Amino acid sequence: MRPRLWPEIGDSQQVRYLATWVAPDDLGTQFPKLELLFSTGAGVDQFDLAALPPRVSLVRMVEPGIVRGMVEYVTHAVLDLHRDMPAYRRAQQQRQWQPLPVRTAADCRVGVLGLGSLGQAVLAQLVALGFDAAGWSRSRRELPGVHCHAGDDEQGAFLARTQILVCLLPLTDATRGVLNEALFAKLPRGASLVHVGRGPQLVAADLLRALDAGQLAEAVLDVTDPEPLPATDPLWRHPRVRITPHIASMTQPRTAARVVIDNLRRHARGEALVGLVDRARGY
Numbered sequence: 120m121r122p123r124l125w126p127e128i129g130d131s132q133q134v135r136y137l138a139t140w141v142a143p144d145d146l147g148t149q150f151p152k153l154e155l156l157f158s159t160g161a162g163v164d165q166f167d168l169a170a171l172p173p174r175v176s177l178v179r180m181v182e183p184g185i186v187r188g189m190v191e192y193v194t195h196a197v198l199d200l201h202r203d204m205p206a207y208r209r210a211q212q213q214r215q216w217q218p219l220p221v222r223t224a225a226d227c228r229v230g231v232l233g234l235g236s237l238g239q240a241v242l243a244q245l246v247a248l249g250f251d252a253a254g255w256s257r258s259r260r261e262l263p264g265v266h267c268h269a270g271d272d273e274q275g276a277f278l279a280r281t282q283i284l285v286c287l288l289p290l291t292d293a294t295r296g297v298l299n300e301a302l303f304a305k306l307p308r309g310a311s312l313v314h315v316g317r318g319p320q321l322v323a324a325d326l327l328r329a330l331d332a333g334q335l336a337e338a339v340l341d342v343t344d345p346e347p348l349p350a351t352d353p354l355w356r357h358p359r360v361r362i363t364p365h366i367a368s369m370t371q372p373r374t375a376a377r378v379v380i381d382n383l384r385r386h387a388r389g390e391a392l393v394g395l396v397d398r399a400r401g402y
């Protein structure tokens with residue numbers, strides 16, 4: 120097997136494995152022998168799943184570098200909110216010495232939407248720091264030290280206990296617009312949001328309304344819709360919104376290459392692939 124780097128791919132008719140962020144519309148005809156399509160990122164929402172030939176297996180990136188970056192970002196955001204740093208930054212601008220009550224992590228209820236490779240790793244760190252942690256996923260999960268909730272029936276109870284909500288859901292038809300007014304209303308008054316999933320999961324107008332009404336206290340957004348966020352967007356100027364340019368975590372080539380090679384070996388042996396996407400579910 121000879122690896123080739125785009126655009127020097129030689130005869131595309133012979134390519135069996137492709138690692139890429141985006142795919143051409145005519146993938147099936149351009150690469151008639153393609154067996155595996157690796158996303159170079161953790162998500163696969165950038166692909167048109169319906170346009171991928173059925174013979175091609177789609178694999179998302181599950182690698183230690185992405186996981187580490189996400190654990191760092193979310194832990195930082197949660198600790199920042201838990202220790203009232205947004206309020207202290209505002210107080211400093213006013214030159215006000217204004218101590219707030221110090222709460223322990225055990226008194227802070229953090230909830231993570233999505234208990235996949237990233238949600239699980241984030242929760243393990245939050246549990247280690249002593250937070251009262253909960254999670255929500257489609258199917259039932261059991262994670263040490265985490266109050267796990269599953270499905271639409273248990274979403275209300277999960278939200279009702281969550282003071283800091285972290286979104287780590289994949290973007291699918293079912294999760295588009297999920298962070299909306301109805302969901303915010305189910306959180307306790309004054310809850311905060313850390314959004315690290317995908318921009319189209321958030322209804323930005325609903326977030327701004329919830330912040331202005333005091334239903335939400337703060338929002339940390341690493342993803343927006345569109346990206347980059349236009350300079351005129353009101354999210355930029357809101358005093359209780361912090362925005363980073365989709366940098367929460369990124370694929371680290373060194374560790375990711377090992378994972379791709381391991382998956383190629385698994386494929387050759389006919390074994391299950393790590394990160395294989397279920398096209399019907401969309402993630």
Ligand SMILES: NC(=O)c1ccc[n+]([C@@H]2O[C@H](COP(=O)([O-])OP(=O)(O)OC[C@H]3O[C@@H](n4cnc5c(N)ncnc54)[C@H](OP(=O)(O)O)[C@@H]3O)[C@@H](O)[C@H]2O)c1
Nearest residue numbers: 161162233234235236237256257258288289293315367368
């Ligand atoms: N901001 C960034 O820099 C950045 C970086 C990397 C990834 N991300 C985002 O993070 C997402 C999650 O990554 P991951 O590797 O953890 O994904 P994953 O392993 O596929 O896990 C997805 C989780 O979401 C749950 N889920 C999906 N649809 C749901 C629904 N409709 N209702 C309830 N739960 C649902 C799944 O439930 P089940 O457990 O029942 O399957 C699973 O627990 C990615 O898709 C990407 O969008 C962002």
